[in-house]
Amino acid sequence: MSTETMSPRREHIRSISVTAFACLAGVGVAIGSAILTAGEAANDAAADPLTYLLVFGVIVAQLVLLPALGIYDEDEFGIKHYLFITLMTFSFWFITWGIILSTGASF
Secondary structure (H helix, E strand, C coil): CCCCCCCHHHHHHHHHHHHHHHHHHHHHHHHHHHHHCCCCCHHHHHCCHHHHHHHHHHHHHHHHHHHHCCCCCCCCCCHHHHHHHHHHHHHHHHHHHHHHHHHCCCC
């Protein structure tokens, strides 16, 4: 299905849904990273490889889940979408987790 045949309202709602899902996943994985590294010093927590595996796993899960939920047709989901979801999730994780580490917040 081409994006030209989709109504502008439907396309806008889909864009908002994907963006919100990626951003909330990034914040959620940052909180998960903080929980995973609870009790460690900020420098040690930042170097923990499990947190990087966690964010990578969430990104891969989104890339599998979004087409499976029917948000995108299989012929519409391209490299641009992979990069967008990866960038948004990683960015929100990085910023949120950096704030958590620098403030010393605990969960």
